Amino acid sequence: MNEVNLPIQGPGVTIMDAAETLQAFLAKLPLWKRRLEADNYANFPMLEEVLLQDGIESDKALSISLQAEFCRHLDTLQNSFKGYFCSGDLKVETWIRNPFLADIYCISDEDPAKDFLIDLKTKEMLRNEFNSKSLGEFWCALTQAYPCLVKRAMDALIPFAATYLCESGFSALVSVKTKSRNRLDVKDDMRVTLSKTTPPFHLLIQAKQQPSH
Structure with a gap:
């Protein structure tokens, strides 16, 4: 298990x-x-x-x-x-996994995505980007060029598969809001804790520093 x-x-x-x-x-x-x-x-x-x-x-x-x-x-x-x-x-559309290996002939001629997939498969630069990016990053980068394909790809990629993120959030909350800080408003602290972006702490510290007298 x-x-x-x-x-x-x-x-x-x-x-x-x-x-x-x-x-x-x-x-x-x-x-x-x-x-x-x-x-x-x-x-x-x-x-x-x-x-x-x-x-x-x-x-x-x-x-x-x-x-x-x-x-x-x-x-x-x-x-x-x-x-x-x-x-x-x-039964997720297999071309989302790898549009460059997708079998075009298995897609219905009535599907408007077929035209875009044929066009996408000919782009060698995009193939190189696909090999160097994660699946989510690859499709996000095509929002402007292939909005029809991106929308259908995101329908499969965005939904949460498990409660992992919620559970990790609760774990972070237990670490931040202890008995000694039971009156703390953890909204901002949780945002920093769960964010994947590293804040520019040196710039924040410089902005808060007071000039010496």
Whole structure:
């Protein structure tokens, strides 16, 4: 579960990233279930370690009832994870990931984005920018040139995939507003704490310095 959780945490994670991670996890669960039914515990190292410590033979590792209980748990886990994203979130337009590798022929001729994508794919300078920038930075830089494509790309990139930013904000609040500062109005402090921009402290200090007498 930690291996599933960690990749979808962070400020730069998009719904596409999270959806792909969960899709891979959901695709593995039926395989793990089949292995479990065949007394193969490769995907459950802690269980396998306990069984080896108890000296249980691999072909008689678990009782049928206990094995069935584990399989039901995997089925419940799979059903619960299916509700994390609606089906529309999982079918994001693939050209957003990389417009230069997108298969133009898979896009409907009625889609107005097709013309812009054909034009975009011929721009070698933009291809170089794509390789040197993050996905969000790349599309933001095309706001003026390709507003139609950027709008659809942002619809997939902007939504939050997890509550990571809220949780990090609460953690920052706990650090800033302590018992000794319980009357502090943390609005401005939180803005500085959570901002990714480093303030020009030396200029701020110079502006506040008083001339010596």
